[in-house]
Amino acid sequence: xxxxxxxxxxxxxxxxxxxxxxxxxxxxxxxxxxxxxxxxxxxxxxxxxxxxxxxxxxxxxxxxxxxxxxxxxxxxxxxxxxxxxxxxxxxxxxxxxxxxxxxxxxxxxxxxx
Amino acid sequence: xxxxxxxxxxxxxxxxxxxxxxxxxxxxxxxxxxxxxxxxxxxxxxxxxxxxxxxxxxxxxxxxxxxxxxxxxxxxxxxxxxxxxxxxxxxxxxxxxxxxxxxxxxxxxxxxx
Numbered sequence: 554x555x556x557x558x559x560x561x562x563x564x565x566x567x568x569x570x571x572x573x574x575x576x577x578x579x580x581x582x583x584x585x586x587x588x589x590x591x592x593x594x595x596x597x598x599x600x601x602x603x604x605x606x607x608x609x610x611x612x613x614x615x616x617x618x619x620x621x622x623x624x625x626x627x628x629x630x631x632x633x634x635x636x637x638x639x640x641x642x643x644x645x646x647x648x649x650x651x652x653x654x655x656x657x658x659x660x661x662x663x664x665x666x
Numbered sequence: 667x668x669x670x671x672x673x674x675x676x677x678x679x680x681x682x683x684x685x686x687x688x689x690x691x692x693x694x695x696x697x698x699x700x701x702x703x704x705x706x707x708x709x710x711x712x713x714x715x716x717x718x719x720x721x722x723x724x725x726x727x728x729x730x731x732x733x734x735x736x737x738x739x740x741x742x743x744x745x746x747x748x749x750x751x752x753x754x755x756x757x758x759x760x761x762x763x764x765x766x767x768x769x770x771x772x773x774x775x776x777x778x779x
Binding site: 561585587594595596597598599602642644646652653654656657658659661 | 698707708709710712715717723756758760766767768769770771772773775
């Protein structure tokens, strides 16, 4: 289910370093995964997605890795910038769910200048 | 292009007062619509979703209700607010043709005093 009652884990990264944000998903039947970025006081924005028939997908400065064996998803941000400071959510869509996705608890990323 | 609007951006209401938050989507037809609540420093809790006019699915029993009087309008209401209703309320939409990426509005920050 949704981990809405948990406080956000935090990650602090030096500007210019790479960031790795991890997510453990719950449903082995999930076939689609999405990463969102939420800046303070704003709604979440789509970053990148991946289907279960892939194990890696790259975007601009971001890479998503999927390990179905251990039900683990990660978001890698290259050369982290101050503008990357935000809360990052992973979301999974079970193949039996037609209209809803399940959001993870989120990770707060702070970039140290 | 499609846009989603939420208002008001912030709201301070006394306990026991009614609530009406509105969300509208432009540039698409028959979207799936969602209401989420986010407590400070926490994850996203799905409250309601709708796949069509007059069709509302409730995810969490609570003091709130939702309505969809028009195709692209989604309203979150309460007859009597509780302190625990405070939070950041987010509206989101997905395309009817099966896209799973949710596009979020800017949110409404509700403080119940």
